[in-house]
Amino acid sequence: MTHHTDPAAAPAVLAGRDLVFGYRAGDPVPVFSGVTVEVPAGxxxxxxxxxxxxxxxxxxxxxxxxxxxxxRVVLDGTEVRPTRRGVGELRRRVQLVFQDPDDQLFSASVAQDVSFGPLNQGRPEPEVRERVAWALAALEIADLADRPTHLLSYGQRKRVVLAGALAMRPDVLVLDEPTAGLDPEGVEALLATLGGLRAAGTTLVISTHDVDLAHRWADHAVLLDRRVLAAGPARAVLTDPALLSAARLRPAWGPAVGAALRAAGAVPATAPDPATPGEVIRLTR
Incomplete structure (x- = not known):
């Protein structure tokens, strides 16, 4: 395993340490074994x-x-016990949003779906209404509150599921392939929304195949292929061609363009790698 140390990294709010898991008891080839991942707060x-x-x-x-x-799974430095209370606290503070929104949508209307989690926690109705209104506004879908969920577009359904997670007021949002199935405009809109949550202090964990997205947007990166191949600052991990090849991923676009621009003398040797086409224009002016 390759580690790229990051002295500026915040303490871990969530971690998995020496994790072993197989989907069948006694599976001779588990999904992984000995996996350790740290999630820095914020x-x-x-x-x-x-x-x-x-x-x-x-x-x-x-x-x-x-x-x-x-x-072990560790939350704020304390091991999560495999008890109803321990797992319940973990699920309250860490909300998982699946790749396919239809795996999590089950209520008749948007507002009903978003309110399910807080109501299930026994929150008072006025507080639930406030949480639902806040989450819908944060995802810019307040106008969909009364819309039947079966009439929503794919992108709208993704936002409703995310709003349901937000209504739980989690410390950590865990998103499985959050941009999968979205068109480019939908991706940018979702990233803008997630950027607002990030700025407000929410810790985000995302899985993705999109190296360009991770290079542009993530603070830290983990390369995983049944074991941790590398972990560290995203700009270090995702600019290492050998590591990306080992993880069966293609190189990020930004570092390749940055290297070409520096080699051609189009930008100073110390110029950073661009993350978007707009940054290429800015760097070359």
Whole structure:
């Protein structure tokens, strides 16, 4: 495993330590074994790797929807006990949003769906109404409150599920392939929304195949293929061609363009790698 140390990283709000998990008891080839991941508070952690590498399994373990066969999940420095109370507290503070919104939508209307979690926690109705209104506004879908969920577009359904997670007021949002299935405009809109949550102090964990997205947007990155291949600051991990090849991922666009611009003398040798086409224009002016 390769670590790129980051002295500026905040203490971990969530961690998995020496995790072992297989979907069948006694599976001779578990999904992974000995996996350790740290999630710095207030940051965006991207988990990248090939299909079948264990990304979704790791996210489900960190969020408490799966229980590790061995190893520990740690929340704010305290090990999560495999009891109803321990797992319940983990699920309250760490909200998981699946890749397919239809796996989590089940109420007749948007407002009913978003209110389900807080109501299930026994929150008073006035507080639930306030949470629902806040979450819908944060996701810019307040006008959809009374809309039947079966009449929503795919992008709208993704936002409703995310609003349902936000209504729980979690410390950590765990998002499995949050941009999958969205068109470019939908991706940018979702990233703007998540950026607002990030600025407000919410810790985000995302799984993705999109190296460009992670390079542009994440603070830290983990490369996972049944084991941790690398972990550290995103700009260090995702500019290492050998590591990306080992994780069966293509190189990020930004570092390749940055290297070409510097080699051509179009930008100073110390110029940073661009993250978007707009940054290329800004760097070359």
């Amino acid at each position: 940051s965006v952690l991207a988990v990248l790797g090939p299909n079948g590498g264990g990304k979704t399994t790791l996210l489900r373990l960190l969020a408490g929807s799966l229980t590790p066969d061995a190893g």
